[in-house]
Amino acid sequence: MEDKRQRARVQGGWAGPANIKRASRSASEVSDPSNQVISSIAQSQVRRAKPIPSERQFAFKAPEEVVRQVPAPVIIEKQGQYEISVLPSGVSRLLLIPDFIDAKEGDWMFEQLLQEVPWRQRTHIKQDLSYEEPRLTAWYGELPYTYSWLTLQPNPNWHSLLTMLKDRIEEVTKHTFNSLLCNLYRNEKDSVDWHSDDEPALGRNPVIASLSFGATRMFEMRKKPLPEENDDYTYVQRVRVPLDHGTLLIMEGATQEDWQHRVPKEYHSREARINLTFRTMYPDLEAV
Structure with missing residues (x-):
């Protein structure tokens, strides 16, 4: 119990x-x-x-503004072929041949051309305004040549020295030419403004052979801006080529369609320069 x-x-x-x-x-x-x-x-x-740690809190940060840089110009001085752009219109190429004409041989050629080419200073008329070209010119070819509202009449009587130079250039480049625009820059104040050799009579993608004698002048090029840039050349690619006595420069491909070129005024050279630009004119395209 x-x-x-x-x-x-x-x-x-x-x-x-x-x-x-x-x-x-x-x-x-x-x-x-x-x-x-x-x-x-x-x-x-x-x-x-419980409070959220500060490092996990969201903080708004404004997007950084994109600063565009003006590209430095490309300097081309050595002999060779250069592709300066590749666009839907095609490849733009330069062929540079310094000393294409020997300096001593080039000296007497310069004097012959200076004395015997029929140089003239042309007058442009644009919108009731007239101005004289800041250089002298001469035209050789079977067809007239029109640029900047100015027409140069046919001149089939080639100087023998010019014919010899044309043959020599054709032999080296394997291109043929039937016309020639001669330019005489009397001093550092003479120049030619921005332009392209894209007249209809030259056809599509013309080949331009440029031979220089006398004073060295800077040949400048700039790529044409895209349509959305509204003709603003501030940020376009640029090329500079110092053209010495006896130098040959070939522009081919889409160079005239996609680029402009000029010879600006300078303030350190008082000597004269002669530039010969060989090209091919097509009669069927002259009136297009």
Whole structure:
């Protein structure tokens, strides 16, 4: 009998008031799921209330402005062939041959041309304004040549020295020419402004052979801007070629379509320069 009472006291000890209260609370939580949801929401709100570390906060940063750089001009001085651009219109190429004419031989050629070519200063008329070209010119060929609203009449009577030079250039370049524009730059103040040799009578992708005598002058080129640039030449690619006494420069491919060239005024050379530009005229395209 005593053993049964002892066992009852031991078993009743596990069912004391405190244990009964804990057991009843656990039972109520299990029996009521909403208590679990409320507890979960409360814990979530506590977590949300914690401040977000500063390094994770979003900060707006304005985009950096793209600064365009004016490209430095490419200087071409050594003999060789150069591809200066590749565009949908084609490849623009230059062939430079310094000392194509020996200096001593070039000296007497320069004097012959200076004295015997029928040099003239042309007058341009544009929108009721007239101005004289800042250089002297002469034209040789079976056909007239029109540029900048000025027409040079045919002159088939080639000087023998010019014929010899044309034959020599054709032999080296494997190109043929039937016309020639001669330019005499009397001093550093004479020049020719930006232009392309793209007159219709020259055909598509004309080959221009330029032979220089006398003073060295800088031949400058600039690539024509894209349509969206609105004729802004600020950021276009540029090329400079110093043309020395006896130097031959060949422009071919899409050079006339995609590039312009000029000989600017200079202020350090007072000597004269003669430039011969051989080209091919096509009679069927003259009136196009």
